[in-house]
Amino acid sequence: MPGQHRPTNAYLAGLIAEAEISHGALARMVNQLGRRPEHGSLDLRYDSSSVNRWLRGALPTPPAPTLIAAVLSHKLARTIDPGHLAGGDAFLELPANTDETVRAATGLWHQAAHRRDALRYPFVSQAGPQAGWRWAFGSADAAVIGRGTRGVGMSDVQRLRTARDDFADLDRRHGGGYARSWLTDFLDREVTPLLHGRYRDAVGTALFSIAANLTETVSYMAFDDGEHGLAQRLSIQSLALAKHSGDTAFGAYVMSNMAAQLVFLGDGRTAAQMARAAACSAGQVSGPLLARIYTTEARGHALAGDTRGCRNALAQAEHAMNTDGMAPAWLGASSFAHQAGSAMHCLHDLGLHTEAVRHSTAALDLPHDSIRARALHEIVLARVYLGLRDVDRSCETARPALHSALQLRSRRLRERLHEYASALAAHRKHPAAQAWRAEAREILAAA
Template sequence: MAVESKQISNTELERLIIESGLSNAALARHINLTGRSTYGLELRYDSSSVNRWLRGAVPAPPIPEIIAGVLTTRLHRQVPAGSLFADGDFLTVPSSPSQTVETATALWRRTVQRRDFLAYSFSTAASAQAGWWWVFSPPGTITGGARRSRIGQADLERLAADRETFAELDRRFGGGHARSWLADYLDQQVAPMLHGRYDDATGRALFAAAADLTHILGYMVFDSADHGLGQRYTIQALGLAHHAGNLALGAYIMSNLANQHVYLGDGATAAQLARAGATAAHGRAPAALIAQLHTTEARGHALAREPHACRAALHMAERALERARPEVNPAWLGAASPAHRHGAIMHSLHDLGDHTAANSYAEQALDLPADSSRARALHLILHARVLLGLGRVEESCATATRAHGMSAQLRSRRLGERFTEYTKALTPYAKVAAVIDWLALIRPTRTPLSRSPG
């Protein structure tokens, strides 16, 4: 499996283990013994567990404290628990559900404790590896934790209701508005539930809910242009969805991982990830999701300057849109409206330089749900770029001004960057009156649009 071949990333833990003279298996035995004698825990770690930690997985408390205690005794000096997993990178998906829980909850906890919103780099290789793992690895068997709290249907219903709240906040106000709230919610509310007691069916539903919420947070962080952290949330969400056995949700998360590569200009990887998601989910996912995967693939091909592949993917997307039935879509796919897909088609055609064809999708792309404020602003500024490509400068500036009028309530760096790109594209028309007016409008508000939340 791909996760087994990942090179060591936690070099600090590796250094301390070597210095202690313990083998990985011996360290695991000491951890199990200390867990039983000091904490009353029946632990079953082995050398493979230590290998996963060395490759970036982070165990849940109190395991870091136990490891630190073992190493402190062995080395005859204090080893702080907080230093052991400082360079775990959260870019791998552990093969078992329990390790996936440990790694995902550790990422939530670290985000809350350190507010590391800008601390991570983006890795193309990690996305490809996570996608390969999702397609080819079998889901694990979910078992509840040892805590007393019993998780039931009422808990799942509460998660579903809270999920709708966070998703709506993201759509209406941008990713920067509620990302800190959702990070706190995952750490304080969802993590204890994952460590609670539940049967297999409840566990799979709980894993799916946790995957969905983690994915929403990843999208919020992506919208805030913190791409490395957003990638890590998305990869951990993929692991949770995989072990939940929810293939369609995993494909949806894959589409948005691909979308992040689109935004960063890596069209080839984006197309591969989206195609993998569509292939795996074919016949087992709603048509609206298949359309999303194909439009994302098309955008990747357009960026990679592969017009034939792009148009083939667009054709498959439009066929899927014809079959789409919104009433059968799961809640997590609610925002994937036909207008969102038509916006992606318009963007693909714009990237190909076919502005006439792109413009023909503008009306459909703007037929968005009422609460999709960010998407509406993004589609408007895209349409402004399309109109500029057609030489309709005054109309383009008027359309961009409409988008700008919606930006006051949005905290979206992505939107701010789109305004910047549009403004640069206006350079050849600097003496046109409408352009002069636009520059006067945008200049005082550029900073608020681009700010990152504290």
């Protein structure tokens, strides 16, 4: 609300908003719970002003955090960890220097590895743009130096690069839910000791860069697995690692991924703005990376219904894709097929189905190991055919994607399949639609 300070404890603020209760109501519920004998028959007198203080970081002494967590756990039907409340949620902030960055990144990795049952963080819509602004305009430490006892060298960095390639391949072939726990364990066990080790600037810069890369890889896995709040926090910490390593190109890539998550969550306008900010802040980067960023911007414009903005961004993406320049090894989805799939999705969102189908051949011209990308493109094309009222061809196109759900641990794909099934309900009397929906019930239950 106007005139209010932005809460320091963004995690608590997000939980209160998700629970849809007022500050006064939360205070009353905490007071009532504290009066019960099992909690000590406490005479608590918290009010809405107390909650405002909690949001500014001044949580009361125990057992109040336990009572607050119990109230919110009841309202949200899941367990809220009081320890998270007491510390706020610093993982939504972009750390200011290398020491803070190491503490924040390794702390988040540790929580992700050891407290998976408590990692249902809310997605905070403005946290990404705010972190992006600090990435673009904030200062970075002049040197990346570790003063620990364990010596770290370029051989350690190369080992992490090899691991990153392996994890990225597992994600592409099997979905984000397949190897996410392995990668979080790897970050906690293998990368944390290196960041706390001894290294000088050249090694430190390379170490921060590959740590950013691995963190963004697990963030993308979390996004694909439906853990949007965790994915957001991981991306912000990846952005910080990239900033202090001086890797502007990778920072822009992280920004584009955060914008893509906003597209998936339905905030096209903010996504387009964030992708545009990434393009403006990226500096001199390769054509394929710039094309990826502009394509994400186009997706945001299309979702927001801005046809002109979408077409302009798609034209810029096409121009960038046709310029010279090698795609960085970490870029992933940067081929003409991925660009065509995104263009097809944009035109579908704008209701331009006849134009969208012209991109279908190129969109499905993917490498054999791009299993998830192919399935997602097939679902978009099936939606396009529904827009053209070709139900038979739509169901035929969606069937391979449905079967891919059996081998992919991707909540994103499953959600797209459920969306398609809902769209198909308008044609429920069509024999092809009836057959597809019956098959979908069986396969999605198994998946």
